[in-house]
Amino acid sequence: MSFDATPPAAGPAWHAEARVDKERRVEVSLGERSYDILIGEGLIDRAGEEIAARLSGARAVVVTDETVGGLYLTRLEIALAGAGIEAASLTLPAGETTKSFVRLEETVDAILGARLERGDAVIALGGGVIGDLAGFASAIVKRGTHFVQIPTSLLAQVDSSVGGKTGINTPRGKNLVGAFHQPVLVLSDIGVLDTLSPREFAAGYAETVKYGLIDRPDFFEFLEKSRGAIFAGGSERSEAIAVACQAKADVVASDERESGARALLNLGHTFGHALEKAVGYDPQRLVHGEGVAIGMALAHRFSVKLGLCSGQDAGRVAAHLRAAGLPTEISAIPGPAINRDTLMEAIAQDKKVSRGRLTFILTRGIGRAFVAPDVAGDEVATFLDEELAR
Amino acid sequence: MSFDATPPAAGPAWHAEARVDKERRVEVSLGERSYDILIGEGLIDRAGEEIAARLSGARAVVVTDETVGGLYLTRLEIALAGAGIEAASLTLPAGETTKSFVRLEETVDAILGARLERGDAVIALGGGVIGDLAGFASAIVKRGTHFVQIPTSLLAQVDSSVGGKTGINTPRGKNLVGAFHQPVLVLSDIGVLDTLSPREFAAGYAETVKYGLIDRPDFFEFLEKSRGAIFAGGSERSEAIAVACQAKADVVASDERESGARALLNLGHTFGHALEKAVGYDPQRLVHGEGVAIGMALAHRFSVKLGLCSGQDAGRVAAHLRAAGLPTEISAIPGPAINRDTLMEAIAQDKKVSRGRLTFILTRGIGRAFVAPDVAGDEVATFLDEELAR
Missing domain, CATH: 3.40.50.1970 (Rossmann fold)
Incomplete structure (x- = not known):
């Protein structure tokens, strides 16, 4: 079973909720809850x-x-x-x-x-x-x-x-x-x-970028254009927050308990969690959003290696994250070098593992993420070896 | 809002699931769960x-x-x-x-x-x-x-x-x-x-009796007739267990998260929990089922005092519980005397309290329990004074 991200409808659908006034409302639709x-x-x-x-x-x-x-x-x-x-x-x-x-x-x-x-x-x-x-x-x-x-x-x-x-x-x-x-x-x-410190803000920005990468290529383009304004605190900031909340709310409404589509929200997280664990959750070395940034860059490069995604898209993702002050390579993490086996061990223990097979969120390009439920462990290991040698 | 127990249909409906063979199956109907x-x-x-x-x-x-x-x-x-x-x-x-x-x-x-x-x-x-x-x-x-x-x-x-x-x-x-x-x-x-020890068995029997008292008067009559066989381990035992499970399953299916009808299952439990707390949960003095037995006897006598239930029904309940080796009065609890204010404090802290009003399960007779959501605290206190003076 695999869940492809639905391609967005023509036009910037994520604009629908944006309003001129400062206050925005996003509804999470879960029936009576x-x-x-x-x-x-x-x-x-x-x-x-x-x-x-x-x-x-x-x-x-x-x-x-x-x-x-x-x-x-x-x-x-x-x-x-x-x-x-x-x-x-x-x-x-x-x-x-x-x-x-x-x-x-x-x-x-x-x-x-x-x-x-x-x-x-x-x-x-x-x-x-x-x-x-x-x-x-x-x-x-x-x-x-x-x-x-x-x-x-x-x-x-x-x-x-x-x-x-x-x-x-x-x-x-x-x-x-x-x-x-x-x-x-x-x-x-x-x-x-x-x-917030610039580093904390950037960490949150990584999760914002994620929604563009999952299934909203228009939103990713908006972020590419508006990054400066968002960091400066303009109305683009609350628009970006509202779109991100709406994106997550849509996924949650369709899959409250993470049995399927909600797994897409883990884009960048399997690698990211493994990196956080490998540094002992030391926030001096890596905070969660930074782990997700590296994880998203890795997910795109891994998808390139598997022949799923163009190198151009992977490059564009990494460039945008770097411009926002976020790391995109394992070597960017300060401190002692990180071991491949430590990462593999952490990936295997990740709770998204289903009956021993490795589940990853991979992508066919910007805004085209999907759930790959049966990735072979040795392909991941080989990829990590290459990344650690970069 | 109050929920009256629905009177059972004519005939012993609780017999429906009973079979001659030893194994019985009760389904708890909660959709896909x-x-x-x-x-x-x-x-x-x-x-x-x-x-x-x-x-x-x-x-x-x-x-x-x-x-x-x-x-x-x-x-x-x-x-x-x-x-x-x-x-x-x-x-x-x-x-x-x-x-x-x-x-x-x-x-x-x-x-x-x-x-x-x-x-x-x-x-x-x-x-x-x-x-x-x-x-x-x-x-x-x-x-x-x-x-x-x-x-x-x-x-x-x-x-x-x-x-x-x-x-x-x-x-x-x-x-x-x-x-x-x-x-x-x-x-x-x-x-x-x-x-199980006889005392443990009797404690479980108290919860079995409860289903008869809530809304199955025929089942209560069956228990009055079959108590000896149930304690001895006959086929009446598994029949009684199946009926009790079915009764609870029916209530759970209609109100999984205890917003309404499920509260009926707390018959005897507000008093029972207060008594358990008052003895510091010392199983030498009182185990849960014994607390429920006293609590059910109290709920019936309190209902008599409020003019809701006949004294005859309350007496029949107490007699059956006593015949099963269960206590029915606060004074039957061994050890130091129990204080009225300690009980009232415990009742107020009970999680079934809704916005400060006291919620009790009261009854109009055997098999006719209902939720009374706004019982006055001083009526409870006066009743407990009488019970403690018995």
């Missing part, structure tokens, strides 16, 4: 009224980290109080190590200590780490409370806050434990992105 | 073929406890190997304290260590504790692997193995953390029930 993603300036200050409008009478527990909480928790608490929402908060250390069993237990205890009921809400205020952890805690407390995402990194706004995947890491790997748990609302306040 | 409950002698020895028939090529991790594992793990391993199912196992200490975060983490690690994939199976071999813990681990490893239940207590066979509720306890209360995760198969081997 459908929810809105709002994208705009100042949404943190409107969080209380937006939540109260959807969850009348609900109480809340805000989960955040020390960095984001220091910047925005007070503003959020004022907004919640202004809408009559009683809220407790939990502030955790910033960083990937917070996605652990021990922090999960701490978060669950804080939610239970606030006596949240199923009709109340856990609010994640932070990047992907906080969203994944708080969302998972929300999924399992009393077998599911309401959940609201306020993503504060570009990566979280275009990727992890959309689609309901939540989870934690274990010593055996990242995101190996978790739940599918959809939020009732996502508030993407683009005002907070200006406090 | 429907599954079978098989009830009969020697099913442990047939587990391999039954699982292989449903999950071709799957591997497995068996989770059990020291008591049950000592009796049945080797037989199960032989059965799995005989059907070509590669299996690892994890044996945990017996007892309620195993339903903890630390044992969950240990179980998750064992499953990941065996490199189980989403298409593989976690098998719970044990009573409710093992089923709840292993089921929860199965729900969250890679956001959900297949799950098979082999319940080895009467309580687990008629109650906890059916319906997909999984979870663990925290210091703040029982089952406050968990997931809805349906098994793909339940194998209820009635041969294992002969090794």
Whole structure:
């Protein structure tokens, strides 16, 4: 079984939702569990009224980290109080190590200590780490409370806050434990992105580029033209976020629990995860979006090697990622050289493995990604040897 | 909103599934996630073929406890190997304290260590504790692997193995953390029930009686007539188990995530949970089924006090439970006297509380239970004062 990306209809279909005004709305269509993603300036200050409008009478527990909480928790608490929402908060250390069993237990205890009921809400205020952890805690407390995402990194706004995947890491790997748990609302306040470091912004940009590469060649062209404006903070920025959210929402709506088409969202991720694991998840060496950037470049070059994709397309992808300040080769990762066998081992343990065969997202060109469920391990190994020798 | 139990159709409808042969099958109808409950002698020895028939090529991790594992793990391993199912196992200490975060983490690690994939199976071999813990681990490893239940207590066979509720306890209360995760198969081997102590058997019997009290008055009459045979191990035993499973399956099918009708299954449980909490979950003083027995007797007497139920019906319920060796009064619990305020505090923290109002399952008579979502706290307190003075 393989899933080809549907070629886009003529004309820039991704323009449909774009509006002149600052605030954009993307709906994730999941029947009675459908929810809105709002994208705009100042949404943190409107969080209380937006939540109260959807969850009348609900109480809340805000989960955040020390960095984001220091910047925005007070503003959020004022907004919640202004809408009559009683809220407790939990502030955790910033960083990937917070996605652990021990922090999960701490978060669950804080939610239970606030006596949240199923009709109340856990609010994640932070990047992907906080969203994944708080969302998972929300999924399992009393077998599911309401959940609201306020993503504060570009990566979280275009990727992890959309689609309901939540989870934690274990010593055996990242995101190996978790739940599918959809939020009732996502508030993407683009005002907070200006406090991101250029490196963090670029990392989130890699996931944005991914949607163009999967099945939206027009969107990729838009990004090629508008990269400067997006990094500078123009209206192109919120347009790009809205298109990325819409793209992910479309895939999630068609395949909520990742049995088929949703796997396309893993473009660049099998290689990327293996690289992250190989550097011990050391953010000094590689952050997730950078791993995805290298992974996407590798997926295109591997597709060229397999005779699926033109070298020109693979070159164009790498050039765009590099222009955005992203790495595209394994050798770009600072520190000790990375071993081929370490990467192969990590790939085999990746949770997308199906009955021992290797599943990769490959491509026939920009915007033409597809799921290849039975890639031979030794072809991957040979390819990695070539890449490591570059 | 309140949900009245539908009166049963004329004639003993619960007889429909009963057959002369030993093995019975109950289907839990949940669309594409429907599954079978098989009830009969020697099913442990047939587990391999039954699982292989449903999950071709799957591997497995068996989770059990020291008591049950000592009796049945080797037989199960032989059965799995005989059907070509590669299996690892994890044996945990017996007892309620195993339903903890630390044992969950240990179980998750064992499953990941065996490199189980989403298409593989976690098998719970044990009573409710093992089923709840292993089921929860199965729900969250890679956001959900297949799950098979082999319940080895009467309580687990008629109650906890059916319906997909999984979870663990925290210091703040029982089952406050968990997931809805349906098994793909339940194998209820009635041969294992002969090794249960009379007290354990009676505790499971309390949950069996509950289905009669909710909406099957004919089944309650059958139990009144057949109690001796059921305790002795006759064909009435597997008939009673099948009817109880069918009753729970019907409710689960109509309300998988406990938004309405499923709440009826909590008959006796709000009081029962409060009593268990009040004795610190000390199984020397009170096991779950005994708490439910007292809770059902209390629910009937509370309903009498509220003018809903006849004193005759309440008396008949208490008499049947006592005849089965079950307690029906708070004073029957050995040890220090139980405090009214402790019980009220526990009731308020119970997860069935909706927005601060107390939700109870009350009844208009045997087989006529209903959800009362707005019971006043002081009426409950006054009733408990009377009960504690009995």
